[in-house]
Amino acid sequence: MLDDDEEVMPEYDRDALGATFAVGNGKGGVGKTTVVSNVAGLAAADGARVLIVDINGQGNVGRDLGYRDSPEDDRGKGLVDALVHGKPLQPIANVRPNLDVVPGGEYVSELPDMLRLAFPKQKFRQVLALAISLAPMARQYDAVFIDSAPENPPLEQLALAAARWMIAPTKSDAGSIKDGLGDIARQFAVVQRKVNSSLGLLGVVLFASGSRSSQIRRRARDKIGEVLGSDFYMFESTIRHAEAVGVDARDRGLLVHELEVAAANNPAFWELRAGDSDKPVISKTSSSVAEDFAQLAREIFTRVAELEGRA
Structure with a gap:
């Protein structure tokens, strides 16, 4: 999307976006949406006013938060109208207490083409469309999290151009790190150089x-260091593999800390053995994964405070 150095930069309130986080990786299936939903949900549960912007054609934030296919789920149509036609962003209010969401979905996939038609020969205006739409409302929130789309450089650039910080989840395999992380690092460099000099890599x-895979984690850290030039940006927090927890959470539209609470109401062993309960059993591992996300959320906001000199 960005290949023109002659264009005049459009005006907008960049300072309003100082608490905006783009969560991205060029590869799908590495936990971007899960990190967005759970970290944002924990911050909201702790009393912060939080907004999620889902700029992903899959719209899976809706599955994590349980509003998918509800009357409020416009599958990204409102987001497209705001960015292309200048209409105000209209989040779904209080998906959780203190947590609002601008839904994504199938309409978001049309955004790059529609922006090119709406703003021909205005490459900066195209890539800054989300920043321009988000800035007027961003000060209402303590944090804004953007779930970016994988394998779609124009949508990745839209998210990064609106952000102050990038968070990059990755799995430990070479495809996730060398291809996925390498791709988002390239988009990061382009956006930072051309339209958003305040963009920083948070972690x-x-x-x-x-x-228990300490050796695999060490190798992953080495590969990440090769891609980024340093392993300085690695968070100490990791999110453990727990397939049952992921399935339970998305099937029920619950965040992992909410799933932990629900697991406390599992039927007793004697009820299951006697066949006296038809209540679903939720994986007890949800407690451990919930603590992983809590540690990550604390580390994210602590690192921002340190980097901004507020620690």
């Missing part, structure tokens, strides 16, 4: 890692 988080 890389290892997702779906075996809790």
Whole structure:
């Protein structure tokens, strides 16, 4: 999307976006949406006013938060109208207490083409469309999280151009790191150089890692260091692999800390053995994964405070 150095930069309130986080990786299936939903949900549960912007054609934030296919789920149509036609962003209010969401979905996939038609020969205006739409409302929130789309450089650039910080989840395999992380690092460099000099890399988080796989984690850290030139940006927090927890959470539209609470109401062993309960059994591992996300959320906001000199 960005290949023109002659264009005049459009005006907008960049300072309003100082608490905006783009969560991205060029590869799908590495935990971007899960990190967005759970970290944002924990911050909201702790009393912060939080907004999620889902700029992903899959719209899976809606599955994590349980509003998918509800009357409020416009599948990204409102987001497209705001960015292309200048209409105000209209989040779904209070998906959780203190947590609002601008839904994504199938309409978002049309955004790059529609922006090119709406703003021909205005490459900066195209890539800054989300920043321009988001800035007027961003000060209402303590934090804004953008779930970016994988394998779609124009949508990745839209998210990065609106952000102050990038968080990059990755799995430990070479495809997730060398291809996925390498791709988002390239988009990061282009956006930072051409339209958003305030963009910073906050950190890389290892997702779906075996809790006892210390050797695999060390190798992953080495590979991440090769891609980024340093392993300085690695978060100490990791999100452990727990397939049952991921399935339970998305099937029920619950965040992992909410799933932990629901697991406390599991039927007793004697009820299951006697066949006296038809209540679903939720994985007890949800407690451990909930603590992983709590640690990551604390590390994210602590690192921002340190980098901004507020620690």
